[in-house]
Amino acid sequence: xxxxxxxxxxxxxxxxxxxxxxxxxxxxxxxxxxxxxxxxxxxxxxxxxxxxxxxxxxxxxx
Amino acid sequence: xxxxxxxxxxxxxxxxxxxxxxxxxxxxxxxxxxxxxxxxxxxxxxxxxxxxxxxxxxxxxxxxxxxxxxxxxxxxxxxxxxxxxxxxxxxxxxxxxxxxxxxxxxxxxxxxxxxxxxxxxxxxxxxxxxxxxxxxxxxxxxxxxxxxxxxxxxxxxxxxxxxxxxxxxxxxxxxxxxxxxxxxxxxxxxxxxxxxxxxxxxxxxxxxxxxxxxxxxxxxxxxxxxxxxxxxxxxxxxxxxxxxxxxxxxxxxxxxxxxxxx
Numbered sequence: 461x462x463x464x465x466x467x468x469x470x471x472x473x474x475x476x477x478x479x480x481x482x483x484x485x486x487x488x489x490x491x492x493x494x495x496x497x498x499x500x501x502x503x504x505x506x507x508x509x510x511x512x513x514x515x516x517x518x519x520x521x522x
Numbered sequence: 523x524x525x526x527x528x529x530x531x532x533x534x535x536x537x538x539x540x541x542x543x544x545x546x547x548x549x550x551x552x553x554x555x556x557x558x559x560x561x562x563x564x565x566x567x568x569x570x571x572x573x574x575x576x577x578x579x580x581x582x583x584x585x586x587x588x589x590x591x592x593x594x595x596x597x598x599x600x601x602x603x604x605x606x607x608x609x610x611x612x613x614x615x616x617x618x619x620x621x622x623x624x625x626x627x628x629x630x631x632x633x634x635x636x637x638x639x640x641x642x643x644x645x646x647x648x649x650x651x652x653x654x655x656x657x658x659x660x661x662x663x664x665x666x667x668x669x670x671x672x673x674x675x676x677x678x679x680x681x682x683x684x685x686x687x688x689x690x691x692x693x694x695x696x697x698x699x700x701x702x703x704x705x706x707x708x709x710x711x712x713x714x715x716x717x718x719x720x721x722x723x724x725x726x727x728x729x730x731x732x733x734x735x736x737x738x739x740x741x742x743x744x745x746x747x748x749x750x751x752x753x754x755x756x757x758x759x760x761x762x763x764x765x766x767x768x769x770x771x772x773x774x775x776x777x778x779x780x781x782x783x784x
Contacts, residue, residue: 463606463607463770463774466767466770466771466774467771467774470706470771471698473706474698474702474703474706475694475698477698477702477706478693478694478697478698478701478702479694481697481702482693482694482697483693506690507694509690510690510691510694511694513687513690513691514691514694514695517680517683517691518680
């Protein structure tokens with residue numbers, strides 16, 4: 461595997477992870493606060509789409 | 523430690539290896555500083571220094587075998603890691619990357635060297651500190667090169683993105699750069715060494731335990747040892763690869779901090 465691919469792979473992994481952690485975490489916090497149950501899921505979805513969008517911005521568009 | 527566990531479970535029930543096997547008692551005295559991992563770290567520093575001092579002491583145009591071995595490691599880090607990744611201005615990072623690579627490599631290899639047989643990096647504090655140095659180096663380099671405001675702005679606001687999207691992606695960029703990167707860097711090294719050591723323990727201690735069983739079990743025991751040996755070679759590969767990946771990612775992070783736009 462070339463250095464460039466290695467970089468892309470771990471960057472993508474990092475973005476996906478932080479996407480899930482951050483927006484999923486906000487959803488979880490809101491769930492706890494408001495007593496609802498669906499905001500964690502929405503947060504995770506928002507996070508993963510944000511991360512994929514970011515990956516596309518960084519590696520997809522040329 | 524294991525003998526204690528075994529004798530306490532009289533009747534010969536197999537005690538599977540667990541994370542407790544990584545918490546070694548102090549070699550002497552009664553404190554947390556004289557444990558085997560710490561001794562191994564000191565040993566690694568002595569070994570690395572001795573090797574490279576001896577191999578470069580009588581440097582000649584036609585190198586001896588030892589000098590050749592030392593120089594190949596150096597050339598590998600210098601060209602394949604530093605030069606290829608960082609580009610021009612790579613030379614001042616070579617000492618750091620070289621230290622990082624050899625230090626991690628030797629400490630990983632301790633996992634399969636007979637009698638030592640403990641990968642230092644399977645205690646999570648060591649990878650944490652190494653990742654912390656990488657973290658400090660690449661942010662420092664970025665701030666020095668571009669100025670604090672420009673550096674953080676480049677991280678947080680990627681150019682050519684609609685303004686509304688920043689709400690979605692800026693937190694992710696910040697989290698990736700300041701938390702996920704150092705964390706994954708250290709945990710990847712730690713987890714690989716931890717799991718590898720545990721795997722070897724399972725097969726080799728398991729083989730030993732089978733040997734103490736009835737004749738049918740004795741016959742199976744060689745297979746466990748054989749798998750243990752195969753896995754030892756596999757571990758050797760993983761240990762080299764993890765040292766390489768850690769150094770490579772450190773170089774990539776430095777390169778990213780130096781680049782005008784990443």
